[in-house]
Amino acid sequence: MTTSTPSGSPRLWAVALLLAAVLADLAASVWMAQQSHAWLPLPASAAAGPVDNLFALEVGIGSFIFFGCSGVMLWTLLFNRAPKYDLDNGDPIEGNLKLEIAWTLIPLVIVMLIAWKAIAVSDTLSTLGGKVRVSGGHAGMHGAEARIAKVVATDDPAAAHPIEVIGRQWSWEFIYPNGVHSSELHLPEGRRSYLRLSATDVIHGFYVPAFRLKQDLIPGSLIDYSLIPTRAGRYRLRDSMFSGGYFSSNQTDVVVEPPDVHEAWLEQALRQPLRPAANAATDLYAQRLARGDRGWATVPPAPPPLVHVSADPTARHDA
Structure with missing residues (x-):
């Protein structure tokens, strides 16, 4: 006797697609961070290296968020559009405690990471x-x-x-x-x-x-x-x-x-x-x-x- 996968559980292909999208986003963000060094003027002091690395970190984090949000919006426009004459409101997501915790903690961790790195750079420069x-x-x-x-x-x-x-x-x-x-x-x-x-x-x-x-x-x-x-x-x-x-x-x-x-x-x-x-x-x-x-x-x-x-x-x- 075979058992079927419950309809509410995530499908394997969906998990694989999500993982591939995250990896692609990560790779593009790392590439953007590496390219950001070329956007700055010619480095000519001992302070340039730490400052440029901090800038690259911020570019990488910003790129990951930008590409991720843009990818979700593009996927929604292509594959999850409402029918032509559908005027119904979307499903309410109020009261989703897990989602609220996630969108509070993730920005907090990002901001603290940037602050920690910026303080370290400031201590390194000691100008x-x-x-x-x-x-x-x-x-x-x-x-x-x-x-x-x-x-x-x-x-x-x-x-x-x-x-x-x-x-x-x-x-x-x-x-x-x-x-x-x-x-x-x-x-x-x-x-x-x-x-x-x-x-x-x-x-x-x-x-x-x-x-x-x-x-x-x-x-x-x-x-x-x-x-x-x-x-x-x-x-x-x-x-x-x-x-x-x-x-x-x-x-x-x-x-x-x-x-x-x-x-x-x-x-x-x-x-x-x-x-x-x-x-x-x-x-x-x-x-x-x-x-x-x-x-x-x-x-x-x-x-x-x-x-x-x-x-x-x-x-x-x-x-």
Whole structure:
């Protein structure tokens, strides 16, 4: 005597089809995660690897959910459509405790996984050092070095003499330990560089896409920051915070070069005379005044800094 499979139990082919669909979804999501590395700018710092891997994890999870939901909707449209003149409502699913637990726990696990990975990446980077509030405007910041030195805990003697990074409307200025002033940032390849960030007017964003790093510059604060460039080249530094009418012109280059080339550049730069840096915002504002100062009200740009080396706005950059 043979027994028949109860009509309510899942059929073997249905289970096999569901398993194949999940495996295909997983394979497509892994492929998307691998491809996501090519979507990002050229990696040029030690932070790029962990950040790119975190991005790939988020792309993989998002792809798995997207392909899964899209597949269910496509299957429903093709094989489970209602008849042409069927206006009945679908079966109610209220009170399905198992389904409610599933759609609560699964997003919770996903969010906690991403948060755990993001915290681990943040600990790995360890880019942010001390921060000291300074009163008396930007002039008072130069007297705060002793206070912020106590906040910075590191065995690297280079941290005691960081590169000063000054953001203003609308230009960047970099002051090196040997006294060189420049409007483009030069860093040695493969070595940790220490920066001291400050802003003279409003909040600016120190953002180098190729480094995968971003840090806000807060007026009245000195913020210690560090990074390790790993690839020689010329990369773009952008102001990531809206700081007024000409903030899009507040860009410059970061030049990463071998340590010996960097030392030679510092010596050669110090022999150059100080001169106003090339500044696109100043030029744009002059054009505005020549047209009668019409249009939206805007803040006049701060005078360009006096530098030994000025950034070349026509230079090609890698990323």
